[in-house]
Amino acid sequence: MMTDMNEIQALDLWRRTVVSSVRLAAPDLTARQMALLLNVYLTPPPHTVRGMAEKLRVSKPAITRAIDRLSSLEFVRRKVDENDRRSVLIQRTVRGSVFLREFGELILSAGHALQDA
Amino acid sequence: MMTDMNEIQALDLWRRTVVSSVRLAAPDLTARQMALLLNVYLTPPPHTVRGMAEKLRVSKPAITRAIDRLSSLEFVRRKVDENDRRSVLIQRTVRGSVFLREFGELILSAGHALQDA
DNA sequence: CGAGATAATTTCGCTAGCGTAACTAATTTT
DNA sequence: AAAATTAGTTACGCTAGCGAAATTATCTCG
Known part of the structure:
Protein backbone atom coordinates (compact mmCIF):
# COMPACT_ATOMS: atom_id res chain seq x y z
CA MET A 1 0.00 0.00 0.00
CA MET A 2 2.64 2.51 0.95
CA THR A 3 5.73 0.38 0.83
CA ASP A 4 6.96 2.51 -2.01
CA MET A 5 7.39 5.60 0.12
CA ASN A 6 10.73 6.96 1.18
CA GLU A 7 11.60 8.73 4.36
CA ILE A 8 11.31 12.25 2.98
CA GLN A 9 7.90 11.49 1.53
CA ALA A 10 6.78 10.00 4.82
CA LEU A 11 7.88 13.10 6.70
CA ASP A 12 6.29 15.35 4.12
CA LEU A 13 3.03 13.47 4.47
CA TRP A 14 3.25 14.10 8.19
CA ARG A 15 4.13 17.75 7.66
CA ARG A 16 1.26 18.48 5.30
CA THR A 17 -1.21 16.79 7.61
CA VAL A 18 -0.07 18.52 10.78
CA VAL A 19 0.14 21.90 9.07
CA SER A 20 -3.43 21.51 7.79
CA SER A 21 -4.63 20.56 11.22
CA VAL A 22 -2.91 23.51 12.89
CA ARG A 23 -4.20 25.92 10.25
CA LEU A 24 -7.73 24.67 10.81
CA ALA A 25 -7.28 25.58 14.48
CA ALA A 26 -7.86 22.00 15.59
CA PRO A 27 -7.11 21.37 19.27
CA ASP A 28 -3.33 21.45 19.81
CA LEU A 29 -2.94 17.92 21.18
CA THR A 30 0.32 16.49 22.39
CA ALA A 31 1.72 13.25 21.01
CA ARG A 32 0.59 11.44 24.16
CA GLN A 33 -2.95 12.74 23.91
CA MET A 34 -3.13 11.80 20.24
CA ALA A 35 -1.76 8.33 20.94
CA LEU A 36 -4.38 7.76 23.61
CA LEU A 37 -7.20 9.04 21.44
CA LEU A 38 -6.23 6.91 18.45
CA ASN A 39 -5.91 3.80 20.57
CA VAL A 49 -6.07 3.71 32.55
CA ARG A 50 -3.77 0.92 33.57
CA GLY A 51 -3.89 -0.70 30.16
CA MET A 52 -3.14 2.55 28.36
CA ALA A 53 -0.30 3.37 30.72
CA GLU A 54 1.29 0.03 29.85
CA LYS A 55 0.61 0.29 26.15
CA LEU A 56 2.17 3.74 25.96
CA ARG A 57 4.73 3.15 28.71
CA VAL A 58 3.80 6.30 30.58
CA SER A 59 2.70 6.80 34.19
CA LYS A 60 -0.92 6.39 35.24
CA PRO A 61 -1.23 10.04 36.28
CA ALA A 62 -0.15 11.02 32.77
CA ILE A 63 -3.02 8.95 31.40
CA THR A 64 -5.45 10.48 33.88
CA ARG A 65 -4.42 13.94 32.72
CA ALA A 66 -4.67 13.04 29.06
CA ILE A 67 -8.19 11.76 29.70
CA ASP A 68 -8.98 14.99 31.58
CA ARG A 69 -7.96 16.98 28.53
CA LEU A 70 -9.71 14.77 25.98
CA SER A 71 -12.82 14.70 28.17
CA SER A 72 -12.95 18.47 28.32
CA LEU A 73 -12.93 18.42 24.52
CA GLU A 74 -15.60 15.70 24.71
CA PHE A 75 -13.41 13.43 22.56
CA VAL A 76 -13.66 10.60 25.09
CA ARG A 77 -15.61 9.93 28.25
CA ARG A 78 -15.10 7.96 31.43
CA LYS A 79 -17.36 5.16 32.54
CA VAL A 80 -16.95 3.07 35.65
CA ASP A 81 -16.53 -0.60 34.84
CA GLU A 82 -19.51 -2.31 36.46
CA ASN A 83 -17.65 -5.62 36.63
CA ASP A 84 -14.82 -4.09 38.61
CA ARG A 85 -15.74 -0.73 40.00
CA ARG A 86 -12.09 0.20 40.57
CA SER A 87 -11.58 0.39 36.83
CA VAL A 88 -12.48 3.22 34.50
CA LEU A 89 -13.40 2.50 30.91
CA ILE A 90 -12.35 5.11 28.38
CA GLN A 91 -15.07 5.37 25.80
CA GLY A 104 -8.15 10.93 8.57
CA GLU A 105 -9.34 12.99 5.63
CA LEU A 106 -6.48 15.42 6.22
CA ILE A 107 -3.99 12.55 6.00
CA LEU A 108 -5.50 11.29 2.76
CA SER A 109 -5.54 14.80 1.28
CA ALA A 110 -1.92 15.24 2.24
CA GLY A 111 -1.15 11.95 0.51
CA HIS A 112 -2.83 13.13 -2.67
CA ALA A 113 -1.11 16.51 -2.58
CA LEU A 114 2.16 14.65 -2.20
CA GLN A 115 1.42 12.77 -5.40
CA ASP A 116 0.94 15.95 -7.35
CA ALA A 117 4.02 17.62 -5.95
CA MET B 1 2.08 6.18 -3.93
CA MET B 2 -0.48 5.98 -1.18
CA THR B 3 -3.60 6.79 -3.07
CA ASP B 4 -4.88 3.35 -2.32
CA MET B 5 -5.22 3.96 1.37
CA ASN B 6 -8.52 4.37 3.12
CA GLU B 7 -9.32 6.54 6.09
CA ILE B 8 -9.00 3.81 8.70
CA GLN B 9 -5.64 2.77 7.32
CA ALA B 10 -4.46 6.36 7.32
CA LEU B 11 -5.47 6.77 10.97
CA ASP B 12 -3.90 3.46 11.88
CA LEU B 13 -0.65 4.53 10.24
CA TRP B 14 -0.80 7.63 12.40
CA ARG B 15 -1.63 5.62 15.49
CA ARG B 16 1.19 3.14 15.09
CA THR B 17 3.69 5.92 14.48
CA VAL B 18 2.64 8.08 17.40
CA VAL B 19 2.44 5.12 19.75
CA SER B 20 5.96 4.07 18.78
CA SER B 21 7.24 7.56 19.34
CA VAL B 22 5.59 7.85 22.75
CA ARG B 23 6.84 4.43 23.80
CA LEU B 24 10.37 5.41 22.83
CA ALA B 25 10.01 8.37 25.20
CA ALA B 26 10.57 10.86 22.40
CA PRO B 27 9.88 14.49 23.39
CA ASP B 28 6.13 15.00 23.79
CA LEU B 29 5.72 17.72 21.16
CA THR B 30 2.45 19.48 20.44
CA ALA B 31 0.98 19.61 16.94
CA ARG B 32 2.16 23.21 16.61
CA GLN B 33 5.69 22.39 17.59
CA MET B 34 5.80 19.45 15.20
CA ALA B 35 4.40 21.55 12.37
CA LEU B 36 7.08 24.19 12.91
CA LEU B 37 9.87 21.63 13.11
CA LEU B 38 8.79 19.83 9.95
CA ASN B 39 8.48 23.06 8.01
CA VAL B 49 8.88 33.95 13.00
CA ARG B 50 6.58 36.11 10.96
CA GLY B 51 6.60 33.69 8.04
CA MET B 52 5.86 30.71 10.23
CA ALA B 53 3.07 32.54 12.03
CA GLU B 54 1.44 33.18 8.68
CA LYS B 55 2.03 29.70 7.33
CA LEU B 56 0.53 28.08 10.43
CA ARG B 57 -2.00 30.87 11.11
CA VAL B 58 -0.98 31.23 14.72
CA SER B 59 0.21 34.27 16.66
CA LYS B 60 3.85 35.32 16.62
CA PRO B 61 4.25 34.76 20.38
CA ALA B 62 3.09 31.19 19.84
CA ILE B 63 5.89 30.75 17.30
CA THR B 64 8.41 32.34 19.67
CA ARG B 65 7.40 29.86 22.35
CA ALA B 66 7.55 26.89 20.00
CA ILE B 67 11.08 27.95 19.03
CA ASP B 68 11.94 28.28 22.73
CA ARG B 69 10.90 24.70 23.28
CA LEU B 70 12.56 23.30 20.15
CA SER B 71 15.71 25.26 20.94
CA SER B 72 15.90 23.84 24.43
CA LEU B 73 15.80 20.40 22.79
CA GLU B 74 18.43 21.66 20.33
CA PHE B 75 16.17 20.69 17.43
CA VAL B 76 16.42 24.18 15.90
CA ARG B 77 18.46 27.29 16.60
CA ARG B 78 17.96 31.02 16.15
CA LYS B 79 20.20 33.17 14.03
CA VAL B 80 19.81 36.88 13.48
CA ASP B 81 19.31 37.72 9.82
CA GLU B 82 22.30 39.88 8.91
CA ASN B 83 20.40 41.45 6.03
CA ASP B 84 17.64 42.62 8.35
CA ARG B 85 18.63 42.39 11.95
CA ARG B 86 15.01 42.60 13.11
CA SER B 87 14.40 39.14 11.67
CA VAL B 88 15.32 35.83 13.22
CA LEU B 89 16.15 32.88 11.02
CA ILE B 90 15.09 29.50 12.35
CA GLN B 91 17.76 27.00 11.43
CA GLY B 104 10.57 9.14 9.40
CA GLU B 105 11.72 5.60 10.02
CA LEU B 106 8.91 5.15 12.53
CA ILE B 107 6.37 6.19 9.90
CA LEU B 108 7.79 3.75 7.35
CA SER B 109 7.84 0.95 9.92
CA ALA B 110 4.25 1.70 10.80
CA GLY B 111 3.41 1.50 7.12
CA HIS B 112 5.02 -1.90 6.80
CA ALA B 113 3.37 -3.21 9.95
CA LEU B 114 0.08 -2.04 8.49
CA GLN B 115 0.72 -4.19 5.42
CA ASP B 116 1.21 -7.27 7.47
CA ALA B 117 -1.81 -6.65 9.65
C1' DC C 1 17.37 63.35 11.10
C1' DG C 2 12.90 61.98 12.87
C1' DA C 3 8.35 59.57 12.46
C1' DG C 4 6.34 55.65 11.47
C1' DA C 5 6.43 50.87 10.36
C1' DT C 6 8.06 46.27 11.12
C1' DA C 7 10.00 41.88 13.56
C1' DA C 8 10.43 39.61 17.48
C1' DT C 9 10.18 39.16 22.35
C1' DT C 10 8.40 40.02 26.93
C1' DT C 11 4.84 40.67 30.26
C1' DC C 12 0.44 39.60 32.34
C1' DG C 13 -2.77 36.53 34.45
C1' DC C 14 -4.06 32.24 33.65
C1' DT C 15 -4.59 27.07 32.36
C1' DA C 16 -2.29 22.64 31.32
C1' DG C 17 1.16 19.15 32.04
C1' DC C 18 5.14 16.91 34.41
C1' DG C 19 6.87 12.87 37.93
C1' DT C 20 6.82 11.24 42.54
C1' DA C 21 4.36 10.21 46.39
C1' DA C 22 0.28 10.00 48.97
C1' DC C 23 -4.41 8.85 49.01
C1' DT C 24 -9.26 6.69 48.20
C1' DA C 25 -12.11 3.11 46.92
C1' DA C 26 -12.87 -1.47 45.47
C1' DT C 27 -11.51 -6.18 45.25
C1' DT C 28 -9.01 -10.31 46.45
C1' DT C 29 -6.56 -13.16 49.65
C1' DT C 30 -5.98 -15.59 53.70
C1' DA D 1 -13.47 -9.99 58.48
C1' DA D 2 -8.87 -8.12 58.52
C1' DA D 3 -4.87 -7.57 55.53
C1' DA D 4 -3.00 -7.01 51.27
C1' DT D 5 -3.45 -5.79 46.55
C1' DT D 6 -5.15 -3.22 42.72
C1' DA D 7 -7.10 0.89 39.96
C1' DG D 8 -7.39 5.37 39.60
C1' DT D 9 -7.04 10.08 41.23
C1' DT D 10 -5.14 13.86 43.85
C1' DA D 11 -1.47 16.69 45.90
C1' DC D 12 2.87 18.97 45.47
C1' DG D 13 6.16 22.00 43.50
C1' DC D 14 7.39 23.00 39.27
C1' DT D 15 7.82 24.02 34.01
C1' DA D 16 5.41 25.03 29.64
C1' DG D 17 1.92 27.23 26.93
C1' DC D 18 -2.02 30.40 25.96
C1' DG D 19 -3.77 35.28 23.78
C1' DA D 20 -3.62 40.17 24.17
C1' DA D 21 -1.06 44.05 24.98
C1' DA D 22 3.19 46.31 25.80
C1' DT D 23 8.06 46.67 24.76
C1' DT D 24 12.57 46.57 22.32
C1' DA D 25 15.29 46.80 18.36
C1' DT D 26 15.75 47.72 13.70
C1' DC D 27 14.64 49.51 9.38
C1' DT D 28 12.35 52.72 5.94
C1' DC D 29 10.92 56.79 4.08
C1' DG D 30 9.57 61.53 4.11
Missing part, protein backbone atom coordinates in the same frame (compact mmCIF):
# COMPACT_ATOMS: atom_id res chain seq x y z
CA VAL A 40 -9.37 4.31 21.99
CA TYR A 41 -10.85 4.56 18.53
CA LEU A 42 -8.80 2.04 16.58
CA THR A 43 -8.04 -0.79 18.96
CA PRO A 44 -10.53 -3.15 20.58
CA PRO A 45 -11.96 -2.23 24.00
CA PRO A 46 -11.91 -2.32 26.92
CA HIS A 47 -9.56 0.63 27.40
CA THR A 48 -8.48 1.26 30.97
CA ARG A 92 -15.68 6.98 22.44
CA THR A 93 -17.92 9.94 21.77
CA VAL A 94 -19.57 11.45 18.73
CA ARG A 95 -17.29 14.48 18.85
CA GLY A 96 -14.21 12.30 18.99
CA SER A 97 -15.39 10.25 16.01
CA VAL A 98 -15.98 13.40 14.01
CA PHE A 99 -12.57 14.78 14.91
CA LEU A 100 -10.78 11.60 13.86
CA ARG A 101 -12.79 11.20 10.69
CA GLU A 102 -11.79 14.70 9.67
CA PHE A 103 -8.22 14.07 10.71
CA VAL B 40 11.98 24.10 8.99
CA TYR B 41 13.39 20.82 7.74
CA LEU B 42 11.26 20.16 4.68
CA THR B 43 10.51 23.50 3.13
CA PRO B 44 13.00 25.95 1.63
CA PRO B 45 14.50 28.64 3.85
CA PRO B 46 14.51 31.34 5.00
CA HIS B 47 12.22 30.56 7.94
CA THR B 48 11.23 33.54 10.04
CA ARG B 92 18.32 23.28 11.48
CA THR B 93 20.61 21.39 13.82
CA VAL B 94 22.20 17.98 13.87
CA ARG B 95 19.99 16.85 16.72
CA GLY B 96 16.87 17.94 14.87
CA SER B 97 17.95 16.08 11.75
CA VAL B 98 18.55 12.94 13.74
CA PHE B 99 15.18 13.22 15.45
CA LEU B 100 13.33 13.62 12.16
CA ARG B 101 15.26 10.89 10.42
CA GLU B 102 14.27 8.52 13.21
CA PHE B 103 10.72 9.76 13.15
